[in-house]
Amino acid sequence: MTHGTIVITGASSGLGAEMARQFAALGYDLALCARRTDRLDGLQAEIAAAHPGRRVEIYALDVTDDDAVIAVTKKIAADLGGIDKFVVNAGLGKGAPVGKGSHYANKETLTTNVLGAFVQAEAAMQVFREQKRGHLVIISSVTSVRGFPSSMTAYASSKAAVASMGEGIRSEMMGKPDLDIDVSVICPGYIRSEMNEKVEQKVKFMVDTEPGVRSMVEAIEARKAHAFVPAKPWAALGRVMQVAPLKVVRKLM
Ligand SMILES: NC(=O)c1ccc[n+]([C@@H]2O[C@H](COP(=O)([O-])OP(=O)(O)OC[C@H]3O[C@@H](n4cnc5c(N)ncnc54)[C@H](OP(=O)(O)O)[C@@H]3O)[C@@H](O)[C@H]2O)c1
Numbered sequence: 570m571t572h573g574t575i576v577i578t579g580a581s582s583g584l585g586a587e588m589a590r591q592f593a594a595l596g597y598d599l600a601l602c603a604r605r606t607d608r609l610d611g612l613q614a615e616i617a618a619a620h621p622g623r624r625v626e627i628y629a630l631d632v633t634d635d636d637a638v639i640a641v642t643k644k645i646a647a648d649l650g651g652i653d654k655f656v657v658n659a660g661l662g663k664g665a666p667v668g669k670g671s672h673y674a675n676k677e678t679l680t681t682n683v684l685g686a687f688v689q690a691e692a693a694m695q696v697f698r699e700q701k702r703g704h705l706v707i708i709s710s711v712t713s714v715r716g717f718p719s720s721m722t723a724y725a726s727s728k729a730a731v732a733s734m735g736e737g738i739r740s741e742m743m744g745k746p747d748l749d750i751d752v753s754v755i756c757p758g759y760i761r762s763e764m765n766e767k768v769e770q771k772v773k774f775m776v777d778t779e780p781g782v783r784s785m786v787e788a789i790e791a792r793k794a795h796a797f798v799p800a801k802p803w804a805a806l807g808r809v810m811q812v813a814p815l816k817v818v819r820k821l822m
Contacts, residue, residue, distance in 0.1 A: 578602045578689060710724075734759060
């Protein structure tokens, strides 16, 4: 008996792969998406061995390919008989200081994290509006709350944009009592993954992947509208960052 169906993009590594393991353990059937399908093959085999009753389907997907995102999402809904949750997780952490000639790095991150997230939300919401129900989950970041310097400027901007997108869709859904559609914006602090393995020495409050993702999964299961995770220290720190002077925020991160 399934607990529901969940789509996770960026499932080939880091937080996406660990969310797949933990949602499978909770009883969800999974649709796992990424470009590196060899990684998805391995994860599919691992989850099938650990949870033989679960269905795990894998899909090659580049979230910067609009047509593919729409088509693959429709195919997933048909394959799994509907979608209960869609986790917009695929993301990039590349970046360079603005004005130093590396705009390409910032553009790549903004294209993947913002335009890629918008088309994923478009695809998921098309399915949810037709089903009249669903749960859209946006993986933002604690960096969404303020501007960040140097190589973090584009990334933090992208995470602010997707947090705003999630809240905007949620606001629209509040005015649609005929649609049972929730939107969650999840803002993780620093959780060990491929994205931050090169910078981890400099990063404060880093937690391991398994407990960090557990806090994300709990917030998603609780259908929270907005959550800083892990709650300790980020629920308090996230709020402090929203109002603290910029010189203080620079030192916190
Ligand atoms: N780790 C943290 O501390 C942290 C904190 C806050 C927020 N986040 C967010 O959490 C999400 C996952 O990050 P992570 O830390 O797990 O990093 P990661 O290990 O580098 O994983 C990133 C995932 O995104 C996928 N991806 C990247 N570009 C893609 C594209 N164009 N099309 C499809 N998939 C793409 C990658 O898959 P392929 O390369 O196989 O396509 C990979 O599975 C990101 O949105 C990130 O911003 C992470």
